[in-house]
Amino acid sequence: MRVVFVSIDTVFHRDTETNQRFQSIIELLRDHGHDVHLFCAKFWDDDATTLERDDITYHAVSASPEARRSFCLRLPFDLLAASPDVVHASAQPPTALLAARWGATLARAPMLAEWYGDGGIAADRWTRRALGRGDRLVTPSELVATWIRERGADGDVVETIPNPIDLERVQSVPPGDRVDIVYARRLDEGANLESLLLALAELRDRDWSTVVVGDGPERAAYERLASDLRIDDRISFAGDLELEERIAVYRGAHVFAQTAEHCVFPTEMLWGVASGCVGIVEYHADSSAHELVEGWDRGFRTTSEAELADAILEAGDLEYRDVDDRFAEYDRSAVAEQYLEQYRTVQDQHGLL
Incomplete structure (x- = not known):
């Protein structure tokens, strides 16, 4: 399965809880033999637009995490060209999640939105719009699931998947x-x-x-x-x-x-x-x-x-x-299977299985 992840910010930019969680999911899917790509802001030094590292392909959508406008404008077309089986996007910032939704629609691929909630869930209009854009909204705990429901998320598409350990x-x-x-x-x-x-x-x-x-x-x-x-x-x-x-x-x-x-x-x-x-x-x-x-x-x-x-x-x-x-x-293999089950479910809903 070709799984395309989207996050402007990465652990190579900032070592935050949100970025650690997202990177751990990417590595889980890689370790289970899937073709894993991350569309992000550039974090490497040379002029190449892609980076192959540890069996993960990183794609530079913008020159830096601060270049959000150019990231959001370019991302949908990059996702279309990537031909993903599923798109898995970080909800931070919500404008990038909206761009990822557009790209997934162009590519005719389902999308999971990852809402980690470190720092809380904002109440602005971009967040409220983004909360309605994923085929599944994934949170790490019932606490965060409650937060996004209170912001307007459809509870029927909210799934709780914990952080993994080994x-x-x-x-x-x-x-x-x-x-x-x-x-x-x-x-x-x-x-x-x-x-x-x-x-x-x-x-x-x-x-x-x-x-x-x-x-x-x-x-x-x-x-x-x-x-x-x-x-x-x-x-x-x-x-x-x-x-x-x-x-x-x-x-x-x-x-x-x-x-x-x-x-x-x-x-x-x-x-x-x-x-x-x-x-x-x-x-x-x-x-x-x-x-x-x-x-x-x-x-x-x-x-x-x-x-x-x-x-x-x-x-x-x-x-x-x-x-x-x-x-x-909570073991890595069990958490990976939870994500794969979500991928299979949304693919089935889109008539892709």
């Missing part, structure tokens, strides 16, 4: 040192690590150890808070770690605590619970993390520091694990 990779990494609680996220203004630190302060008379994975502008403030709460001797700030290093930490940990205020999909927590951690989530209106633990006997949802402290104590009664097969549905 369970074979989890199993291949030896567990690290045993630790009671791990927290992992960029330490910025939305990290809300203070909720966990305050909960741990309530348990200072208990025996526990914690590792904080991640770095960012608020790290020094969190380190000062841990010191002020007199629990800094049992908390290790590990900084940024590579994925295999993080997996080792998670496989050695008993609990993964998620307290961030904004999270469209808890990818890092998913790596943690698949590595055997008990999952504890502090609920926030703009976070989908609670979706990962609902209906799971090793998951807790809390709404305050006191409840978080109680959940940590209760989690201590559960067995230690260093892998959890319950999360096989």
